[in-house]
């Protein structure tokens with residue numbers, strides 16, 4: 328990855344808006360810029376757009392939507408912003424918080440009305456830290472459906488998408504204006520394409536071991552569960568161009584990835600009254616805090632493993648997720664009629680597992696906080712048949728990145744914007760602050776979809792200004 332001088336460079340062609348990366352952020356930016364009348368070229372390193380978006384459950388939090396209203400859920404951008412800020416201990420930039428929480432609801436309705444994405448709101452469980460049910464998803468509740476539908480919409484809208492096109496260099500002027508990019512094709516050929524504006528939508532640095540070890544040492548050796556193509560290109564380019572960066576230690580981890588199957592086990596297994604034990608059959612934490620910070624907690628247990636334990640009622644809720652159904656199909660989810668049989672199948676010490684079950688049942692009946700600080704109030708005791716799945720902790724994606732303003736323009740440390748550079752999704756610093764526990768469920772796609780929308784529309788306004796300057 329490099330930044331080269333634009334001086335004297337001849338480009339094969341020049342387009343108004345180049346977008347690097349065709350995940351949710353890049354495709355929503357492309358649809359929005361196209362709607363605003365811009366010619367857009369999206370460059371994607373893979374043969375088919377997938378990104379971390381396809382690996383996700385595709386769940387996007389949004390307040391005040393018509394789907395919430397139909398379900399009688401009262402919500403607002405202000406209330407959503409308060410939930411995000413509370414989870415991230417007040418660290419997120421208030422302007423960015425306002426921007427994304429205001430933009431996301433109308434963006435989902437626009438995607439439904441104009442681009443055929445049939446969202447619905449999940450009503451049967453609430454993710455930790457959200458004060459109301461506000462997670463929206465497509466029928467399969469999978470990120471593959473999200474990115475596929477966005478790509479189809481982009482095709483229909485006349486967005487030019489070039490796959491197998493890895494951007495290797497940017498060409499920049501001395502003042503930081505990006506004049507164009509160099510793209511490499513799988514056969515090694517290279518092309519230089521000029522642009523008026525550039526949107527970085529190539530996510531964060533989760534796939535770059537060196538950067539993870541430097542910025543998130545506690546997950547330096549953890550399984551990376553996101554898209555391998557996300558190598559931190561946006562961060563590295565932005566830094567050379569003197570863009571400001573923030574919260575580089577912020578990230579989304581997950582403390583319940585089926586091992587060795589490598590499948591995400593929905594956290595509904597925990598929030599609905601399940602719990603985790605280590606290989607000694609003992610609970611080790613307040614699991615209800617959040618799945619992100621639980622990644623490092625699980626990795627600190629013997630062999631970096633735990634068992635997530637729940638029952639048939641909870642499995643019924645979890646089954647709405649494609650990932651969970653897949654885990655069941657692959658035999659990752661064990662089923663047992665008794666605790667003794669569960670201990671036998673999991674190879675956990677039967678006596679300590681029985682004590683743990685009794686403790687949890689007692690806590691559910693008695694109410695109040697346990698000595699880890701978890702409150703099981705409202706959750707019924709687990710009923711036979713029981714389920715268990717062996718899990719580990721993983722890094723899902725990074726949440727720090729380039730600092731952007733309310734139009735998704737990349738900012739310098741002195742508070743001025745770089746001339747024609749935008750960052751969206753995982754390329755930009757998100758709203759999770761600097762710690763794993765700052766991640767509120769859905770913050771990833773929130774930044775991708777909302778900032779994608781904001782940046783795409785802003786290119787039209789910026790384009791008019793740049794036309795006047797040039």
Ligand SMILES: Cc1cc2nc3c(=O)[nH]c(=O)nc-3n(C[C@H](O)[C@H](O)[C@H](O)COP(=O)(O)OP(=O)(O)OC[C@H]3O[C@@H](n4cnc5c(N)ncnc54)[C@H](O)[C@@H]3O)c2cc1C
Pocket residue numbers: 347348349350351352353370371372373376377378379380381382383384385386387388492493494495528529530531552553554556557558560591723724751752753754768769770771772773775
């Ligand atoms: C297992 C998992 C589950 C998740 N579940 C959720 C969830 O339910 N809700 C939620 O909000 N978030 C979730 N997330 C996080 C969410 O997936 C991401 O925050 C979001 O997809 C980021 O979107 P993006 O468009 O920025 O990046 P991506 O979708 O990763 O797209 C970036 C694209 O850029 C391409 N690219 C990278 N470098 C280059 C280059 N040099 N040239 C050309 N192309 C390049 C990549 O190939 C990729 O296609 C999850 C993440 C994981 C891993």
